[in-house]
Each structure stands twice: as C-alpha cells, then as structure tokens.
Amino acid sequence: MEKTILLETKGATKQFGGLAAVDNVDMKIYQGEILGLIGPNGAGKTTFVNIITGMLPITKGKVFYKGKEITGWPSFRVGRLGLSRTFQIVKPFRGMTVRENVAVGAMFGHKGQTRSAREALEHVDEVIEFVGMAHLRDKHADELTLPYLKRLELAKSLAMDPELLFLDEVMAGLNTKEIDAAMALVQEVNKRGVTLLVIEHVMKAIVGITERVFVLNFGKELAQGKPQEVLNNPRVIEAYLGEKFVKRFARQFSSQQ
Amino acid sequence: MSNKKKAPIKLTPLDGLFKGRQGVLLGILALFMVFLIIFPLLPFASGFWLNTITLILLLSAMAIGWNFIGGYTGYAAFGNVAFFGFGAYGTGLSMTKLGLSFFPSLLIGAVAAMLFAILIGLPLLRLKGHYFAIATVAVATAMGEIADSWTSFTGGAAGITLPFFRPIQWSGQFFYYTALILALGGLLLTWIILQQKLGYSWVAIREDEDAANMMGINTTWAKVLAFALSALMAGLAGGIHAYWKTFVLAEEVFKIDYTLQMILAAVLGGTGTIFGPFIGAFLYYILITLLVFYLHVGQLHASILGTIIILVMVFTPKGLMDFISGRKKLTLDTLLENIRTYRV
Amino acid sequence: MESLQLTQGVVNALLLSGTLALVAIGFSIVWGILNIINLAHGAFLMVGAYTTYWLFTLYGIDPFLSLPISMGLMFVVGYLVQRYLINMVIRAPLLVTFLLTFALEIIIINLATNFWKGDLRSVTPAYAGMGFTLGNVQIPYVRLAAFAISLILTGLLHVFMAYTKTGNAIRATGMDIDAAQLQGVRIPHTYALTYGLGTALAAAAGSLISISFPFDPTVGGAYTLRAFVICVLGGLGSIPGVMMGAVVFAFIEVFSGIWAPSMKDAIALLVLVLVLIVRPSGIAGKAFYH
Numbered sequence: 001m002e003k004t005i006l007l008e009t010k011g012a013t014k015q016f017g018g019l020a021a022v023d024n025v026d027m028k029i030y031q032g033e034i035l036g037l038i039g040p041n042g043a044g045k046t047t048f049v050n051i052i053t054g055m056l057p058i059t060k061g062k063v064f065y066k067g068k069e070i071t072g073w074p075s076f077r078v079g080r081l082g083l084s085r086t087f088q089i090v091k092p093f094r095g096m097t098v099r100e101n102v103a104v105g106a107m108f109g110h111k112g113q114t115r116s117a118r119e120a121l122e123h124v125d126e127v128i129e130f131v132g133m134a135h136l137r138d139k140h141a142d143e144l145t146l147p148y149l150k151r152l153e154l155a156k157s158l159a160m161d162p163e164l165l166f167l168d169e170v171m172a173g174l175n176t177k178e179i180d181a182a183m184a185l186v187q188e189v190n191k192r193g194v195t196l197l198v199i200e201h202v203m204k205a206i207v208g209i210t211e212r213v214f215v216l217n218f219g220k221e222l223a224q225g226k227p228q229e230v231l232n233n234p235r236v237i238e239a240y241l242g243e244k245f246v247k248r249f250a251r252q253f254s255s256q257q
Numbered sequence: 258m259s260n261k262k263k264a265p266i267k268l269t270p271l272d273g274l275f276k277g278r279q280g281v282l283l284g285i286l287a288l289f290m291v292f293l294i295i296f297p298l299l300p301f302a303s304g305f306w307l308n309t310i311t312l313i314l315l316l317s318a319m320a321i322g323w324n325f326i327g328g329y330t331g332y333a334a335f336g337n338v339a340f341f342g343f344g345a346y347g348t349g350l351s352m353t354k355l356g357l358s359f360f361p362s363l364l365i366g367a368v369a370a371m372l373f374a375i376l377i378g379l380p381l382l383r384l385k386g387h388y389f390a391i392a393t394v395a396v397a398t399a400m401g402e403i404a405d406s407w408t409s410f411t412g413g414a415a416g417i418t419l420p421f422f423r424p425i426q427w428s429g430q431f432f433y434y435t436a437l438i439l440a441l442g443g444l445l446l447t448w449i450i451l452q453q454k455l456g457y458s459w460v461a462i463r464e465d466e467d468a469a470n471m472m473g474i475n476t477t478w479a480k481v482l483a484f485a486l487s488a489l490m491a492g493l494a495g496g497i498h499a500y501w502k503t504f505v506l507a508e509e510v511f512k513i514d515y516t517l518q519m520i521l522a523a524v525l526g527g528t529g530t531i532f533g534p535f536i537g538a539f540l541y542y543i544l545i546t547l548l549v550f551y552l553h554v555g556q557l558h559a560s561i562l563g564t565i566i567i568l569v570m571v572f573t574p575k576g577l578m579d580f581i582s583g584r585k586k587l588t589l590d591t592l593l594e595n596i597r598t599y600r601v
Numbered sequence: 602m603e604s605l606q607l608t609q610g611v612v613n614a615l616l617l618s619g620t621l622a623l624v625a626i627g628f629s630i631v632w633g634i635l636n637i638i639n640l641a642h643g644a645f646l647m648v649g650a651y652t653t654y655w656l657f658t659l660y661g662i663d664p665f666l667s668l669p670i671s672m673g674l675m676f677v678v679g680y681l682v683q684r685y686l687i688n689m690v691i692r693a694p695l696l697v698t699f700l701l702t703f704a705l706e707i708i709i710i711n712l713a714t715n716f717w718k719g720d721l722r723s724v725t726p727a728y729a730g731m732g733f734t735l736g737n738v739q740i741p742y743v744r745l746a747a748f749a750i751s752l753i754l755t756g757l758l759h760v761f762m763a764y765t766k767t768g769n770a771i772r773a774t775g776m777d778i779d780a781a782q783l784q785g786v787r788i789p790h791t792y793a794l795t796y797g798l799g800t801a802l803a804a805a806a807g808s809l810i811s812i813s814f815p816f817d818p819t820v821g822g823a824y825t826l827r828a829f830v831i832c833v834l835g836g837l838g839s840i841p842g843v844m845m846g847a848v849v850f851a852f853i854e855v856f857s858g859i860w861a862p863s864m865k866d867a868i869a870l871l872v873l874v875l876v877l878i879v880r881p882s883g884i885a886g887k888a889f890y891h
Contacts, residue, residue: 116454
C-alpha cells in the first residue's frame with residue numbers, strides 16, 4: 001500500500017561542541033501512522049524533536065515536510081505549518097485559565113489565521129472535553145495537578161489542528177490505569193487523522209499503540225521496524241531493554257498474538 | 258453529554274477585573290473618570306491641582322505603556338525614559354526647527370520614539386531577564402549623554418526652548434485634557450489589545466516563551482510591538498511634557514527617575530492589569546506627597562522613596578490591585594505570603 | 602596620536618585595569634552565586650571611599666591601612682543586608698530583586714549626600730602626587746600600589762574560593778543550591794557571606810579609588826555599570842574572565858577618554874550593548890540568550 005511521507009529527515013545532526021546528540025538520522029514518518037521513538041535516556045530523542053521544530057538550531061542535515069524543506073525554520077512557523085508537540089516537562093501558561101491555555105493553540109496554530117481570539121476561545125470547548133477537562137475549563141493552570149497538566153499539554157497541542165503531533169513521554173509519571181486511558185486517547189487522536197510520533201519509555205504503550213518503532217542510541221539510529229521485531233532485536237535489547245524485560249514481555253507478546 | 262450552553266467569556270486573568278466587587282469597582286472607577294473629566298470646570302480647580310493631576314496623568318500614561326512590555330509580556334524594561342526623551346526632543350525640535358504646530362510635532366516625536374524602540378528592540382529583546390534590563394538602562398543612559406553633547410542637533414546641555422501655549426490663560430486646561438486623553442486612550446488601547454490575539458500572545462510569552470513559540474506565536478514581532486507601544490505612550494507623554502514645560506533638557510528628559518516612577522506606579526497598582534498602572538500613578542503621588550509633606554523629610558525624600566520600594570517589593574510586589582479588588586484580604590498573613598514563597 | 606600619548610595611555614589602562622577588576626569581581630560573585638544584579642554595588646564602593654576619607658581626614662590613618670577597616674565594616678553591612686533583607690525575596694522574579702537593590706542604592710546615596718554633602722572629595726596623603734618615570738611615561742605610586750593591591754585581593758579571593766571550605770561552600774551554592782543544602786551548607790548564611798564578600802571587595806575598590814580619583818556620593822552608579830560591562834565582557838563565574846574583561850574595558854575607557862571625552866560613558870554603554878548582542882557568551886562564560 002502506497003503511503004505518503006509526511007515528514008522526512010536526511011542526515012539530521014545536532015552537535016553540542018564535540019558531542020553529537022543527534023547523529024546523522026534518516027527518518028521517514030508516513031501519513032496517518034503512529035511511530036514510536038524509543039531509546040535510552042540521553043539517546044537524543046527529545047533533541048531530535050527539538051531540531052525539527054526549531055527549538056534548537058540544526059547543525060547538519062535537512063528536514064522535509066510534505067516534500068517542502070523546513071530545515072531551520074523558527075518554531076512558530078513550524079507550528080503554523082501543522083506540526084505540534086508536547087513537552088516532557090509540561091509548559092502550561094500558569095497565569096491563564098485552562099480554556100485560555102488551549103485557545104492560544106487555536107489562535108495561532110495551523111488554522112489560527114481563520115479565527116479571531118474570541119472565536120478561538122469558543123472553539124476549544126470541544127478539545128477540552130476530548131481530554132476530559134470540561135469541568136476544569138475556567139480553572140487557572142496553576143491550580144491543576146500533574147495528570148491534568150499533562151492533559152492540558154495535549155489539549156494545547158491538539159487545539160493547533162496539527163497534522164503531525166510529537167508526543168514527548170506523555171505517559172511518564174502515570175499509573176497503570178492512567179496509562180491505559182492515555183493510550184486510548186492517543187489512538188483516538190490518530191483516528192481523527194493526526195499522524196503521531198510517540199517518544200516513550202513505557203513499553204506497554206509502545207507495543208499497544210504504535211505500528212512502527214524507531215530506536216535511537218547515542219544519537220544514531222539503532223533499529224527500526226515493527227514493534228515486535230524491534231523489541232526482539234538483540235542489539236536493542238543489549239543497548240536499552242535488558243534481557244529480563246524481554247522475558248517479561250515475551251509472555252505479554254504471545255498473549256497478545 | 259457535552260454541555261452545549263456556552264459559558265460567558267471571562268476576561269480574567271488578563272485584565273484584573275474580577276468577581277464579587279467587580280461591579281462596585283468599575284462603578285467607582287467610572288465615577289472617578291467622570292470626576293477627572295469635569296474637574297477643570299469645578300470652582301476649586303486651582304492651577305496647582307490642575308498641574309498636579311496633569312503630572313500624575315502623564316506618569317500614568319507612561320506606566321500604562323510600560324505595562325505592555327513589563328507587565329503583560331514580562332520583559333522588565335528599565336530604560337523607557339529614553340522614549341520619553343525621544344518624544345520630548347522630537348516634539349521640541351519639530352516645533353523649533355521645523356516650525357510645525359504642536360500636534361504634528363507631537364506625532365513626529367511619538368513616531369521617533371516608536372522607531373527607536375523597534376530599532377533597539379529587535380536586538381535587545383533576544384536577551385534574557387537581567388541582561389535585557391541592564392541593556393535598556395545602558396541604552397537610555399547613552400541616549401541621554403548623546404543628547405547632552407550633540408550641541409549642533411539637540412542644543413547640547415542647553416537644550417531646546419519651546420514656544421508658549423497660547424492663549425496662556427487656558428494653558429493649564431489644555432495640558433490637563435491632553436494628558437487625560439492620553440491616559441484614557443492608553444487604557445482603551447490596553448483593553449482593546451487584551452481582546453485580540455496580541456494580548457494573548459503577550460501573556461503567553463510571559464508565562465512560557467518556548468511554549469508560546471511552539472504554539473505558533475511570532476514572539477519577536479509580539480515583543481517588539483509591546484516595546485514599540487510602550488514607546489508610543491512614553492513618547493507622547495514626553496512630547497506633551499516638553500510643550501508644557503516649554504523646555505527640553507537632556508539631563509531632565511533622560512532621567513532614570515522617570516523610569517523608576519513609571520515602574521513603581523505600575524507595580525503599586527498591579528502589573529498585568531488594565532487599571533493597575535492608572536491607579537498606581539495616583540497611589541504613588543499620594544504616597545510621596547503624604548510622606549514629603551507630613552514627615553517633613555525634604556532632603557531625605559529619596560530615602561523614603563527607596564524605603565517604599567523595598568516595602569512594596571518585600572510585601573506586595575504584585576501591587577495593591579488584588580487587595581483593592583477583594584481577591585485577597587489585607588491581613589498579616591497575606592502580606593507575609595510573598596516572603597514565605599520567595600525567601601531562602 | 603603621538604607615540605608618547607599612546608604609551609602613557611597604555612600604561613594608564615593597564616594600571617586602571619587592576620582597580621576595575623577589583624570593582625567587577627565583587628559584583629561578579631554576587632551575580633554568579635546569588636543570581637542578583639546588585640545595583641547597590643557602586644553605592645557600597647562609594648561608602649568604602651568615604652570610610653577611607655574620613656579615617657584619613659579625621660584620624661590621619663593612612664588610606665592603604667584603612668583598607669581592612671573599610672572592608673570589614675562593609676562586609677558586616679553587606680552580610681546583614683543580605684541575611685535580613687534580600688534573603689526574604691531572593692527567589693522572586695528578577696524585577697523584585699532588581700528594584701530592591703535599586704532602592705538600596707537610592708537610600709545609601711541619599712543618606713550619604715545628606716550627611717556628607719555633595720562636594721567632591723579626594724584622599725591626598727603626602728605621597729599622593731609622587732611617582733616615577735619610565736622612559737617618558739609617568740607612573741604614580743598610588744596607582745601602582747592600587748594595581749598591586751587589586752591583584753593581591755583578587756588572588757586572595759581566588760585562593761579563598763578554591764581552597765577553603767567556606768569558599769567551596771559558596772561555589773557549590775552557586776552551582777546547585779539543592780545539592781549544596783543536602784551537603785549541609787547553610788544557605789541563608791552562605792548567601793549572606795557571599796554578599797558581604799561582594800560589598801567588602803566593593804569597599805576595597807572604593808578605598809583605592811578614593812586615593813586616585815575625586816569622588817562624591819554619586820560616583821557609585823558609573824562603577825556599577827562598569828562592573829556590569831566587565832562581567833559581560835569577561836563572562837560570569839570566571840576570575841580570569843573578569844580580569845580579561847577589566848583589561849579590555851580599561852583600554853576602551855582610557856582611549857575613548859582621549860579621543861572623545863564627552864562621549865566616554867556613552868561609548869562604554871554602547872560597547873556593552875554590542876557585546877550582549879554579538880557575543881552571547883562574552884569572552885568566556887555563560888550565554889545570555891534564551
């Protein structure tokens with residue numbers, strides 16, 4: 001089945017002095033897919049997203065979105081183009097209410113030009129409901145607990161009407177039930193036509209919702225492919241997962257088969 | 258089941274209007290505005306009072322302008338007096354060297370201030386907190402020195418002398434109303450911006466600039482605009498002040514005192530609120546006057562000012578708006594809240 | 602420019618750089634460790650100058666011998682100010698601490714003007730005008746001594762910070778306050794020590810300056826700004842960086858004084874702005890950008 005490439009990086013590299021945090025990464029993200037990005041801490045996953053979205057200047061390499069080169073574009077242009085992201089450490093606008101927080105996304109994001117401030121404020125009720133925060137709509141962001149802040153983070157990025165969404169460890173710090181709920185939410189987002197790149201350490205989520213997985217280690221590509229293949233790859237196991245983990249998950253894989 | 262009934266769009270927290278005493282507060286403010294508008298027509302409106310209130314209104318205009326960049330956008334500019342100076346010189350030079358009448362000259366002065374703001378804003382607004390603050394002070398001080406020594410253009414240390422306003426007997430009223438229109442115009446401008454995307458982009462930048470960028474806000478443009486609008490207010494105030502006092506002296510119009518006063522006024526009233534800077538200017542004057550007259554401090558005037566600043570910064574850095582509005586009760590506990598949060 | 606003027610200028614700049622380094626180093630510590638821009642730095646410097654002046658004028662104490670007194674006095678003042686005032690709000694947003702130190706400066710200058718009047722003073726011991734000549738270049742003794750003492754104090758500071766337990770505690774606090782606290786460092790006290798150190802060094806610079814240049818209560822502000830520029834030039838957190846910045850700045854100051862005396866300060870300020878924009882990390886040290 002012919003799939004269109006939504007985002008492509010060629011030789012993407014980010015160097016801090018002598019250290020290459022992202023080293024010559026070629027990645028393709030296909031329209032409509034959920035791609036997992038995994039790797040040990042410090043592998044360069046967040047940095048990779050940062051150089052695509054303009055948060056950090058890219059050292060070498062090119063980035064293409066729908067065939068158009070967007071290498072080195074400033075963050076706000078990338079956001080308006082249709083790429084959104086969440087941050088690992090949530091970045092709410094503490095002085096604003098939930099509704100205002102989310103509305104900013106609708107005002108300035110992909111379809112922001114079509115809306116006025118007022119229209120954006122009214123438009124976001126739907127997104128707020130989607131993440132299950134309708135009852136907190138008029139609360140100030142600094143009054144929220146972490147799980148809700150994470151949902152707010154998601155709502156803000158969704159309000160931007162993205163075509164491609166980068167989720168950076170959204171499951172971190174959640175308990176099992178919360179993880180299940182988050183997984184369902186992410187799949188629902190995908191069903192609505194949003195392509196996703198999911199950075200995660202929670203393997204249950206990777207296995208559960210991704211169709212493909214890309215593994216990064218020391219900034220370089222280590223492996224890519226279907227979740228099953230990748231998680232059974234001996235080099236991935238050695239670098240990141242560990243034997244015990246694989247044994248534990250092997251049971252889960254076979255039970256899922 | 259989603260709740261189809263739309264909740265009314267609240268204006269909080271972007272403008273400091275709040276529940277509860279909202280009606281009463283707005284009512285009082287409205288009455289106060291009406292009072293200010295009719296004041297010169299009242300029998301007890303002496304020259305002294307016209308003078309004083311004009312001064313306060315000019316200060317409030319500068320504070321309202323500072324609020325754009327310092328309050329809403331979160332960039333603590335410490336050199337806005339430079340824009341005041343640009344406005345003063347722009348107006349003065351236009352009237353003396355170009356022979357223009359007041360209002361066109363005022364416009365030139367304001368535009369000069371705005372252009373300068375854009376010029377220095379583009380490079381400086383990329384700087385962080387402290388560095389931005391000191392860079393703005395440095396620029397303002399440097400401008401003052403340049404104005405002071407560039408004798409051929411600015412008249413150097415001797416400055417510029419402007420023509421008097423005629424007819425002289427209406428001079429007090431003229432400047433009073435000009436300043437009042439400026440202040441009220443500034444309030445209106447603040448309110449309008451807060452309804453627009455620009456207002457949201459400012460607050461977003463203040464709360465988290467990275468996230469603001471990521472969400473599609475062109476932060477450079479938004480910041481420069483905030484800076485330029487603060488320059489507009491200060492520049493207009495400078496131009497009015499120049500014509501009013503009929504002279505422009507570099508060491509006067511580039512005084513760091515003015516920056517301090519406008520920031521203090523904004524802080525006292527409450528930064529990041531619509532009416533904060535306006536009310537703050539009046540509060541500031543009342544405070545200073547009370548202390549100077551009733552404590553007979555005279556020479557130690559500045560020390561008293563300094564002490565007030567310290568007290569405000571330690572106990573009520575967010576200004577008195579929260580107390581006035583009823584959001585917070587004025588107890589020992591709330592006063593100590595700031596220390597509890599920020600001490601080491 | 603004649604070569605004599607050039608050589609004299611170079612010598613003057615070199616001699617000045619010592620004192621400027623001393624001015625900047627106290628400011629740099631406070632900024633680097635406490636993350637506050639001490640706008641009152643110049644005011645403390647000024648009080649140091651007056652301390653030396655009064656000790657000399659009233660009691661005939663030699664200005665160089667008054668150094669320990671002025672330093673000790675201002676250390677105590679600085680310690681108390683930090684411990685019982687600035688510590689209360691030190692973790693607040695920049696505007697708060699900025700205005701706080703600004704207010705302190707206003708108060709100190711105002712009190713000084715009120716009690717000591719605004720007349721220009723200078724400290725003129727018997728040896729004030731004397732010096733020696735090297736070739737055609739004049740080298741006044743006091744300037745040379747000021748240079749030497751500045752270097753010694755800077756060196757002592759380096760030794761203190763690197764090799765003593767307290768110095769290390771201070772540095773640790775600047776690097777990671779939580780980790781330092783977990784190691785048992787008492788933060789309020791350490792902060793107060795740091796600020797006290799900064800004011801003591803400012804006072805020392807003031808005392809040395811009192812012998813070389815005339816002063817009045819308002820000299821402080823210009824020195825605070827100089828300290829800032831030097832720290833920006835040299836990068837924070839690095840003593841060699843500050844010294845380098847002081848040398849560069851001294852040269853800029855001396856030569857713009859020769860070529861364009863009325864615009865001297867404006868030039869220094871514009872250099873500052875230029876450096877901030879163009880070289881985000883100064884000559885060595887942290888970046889100022891987002």
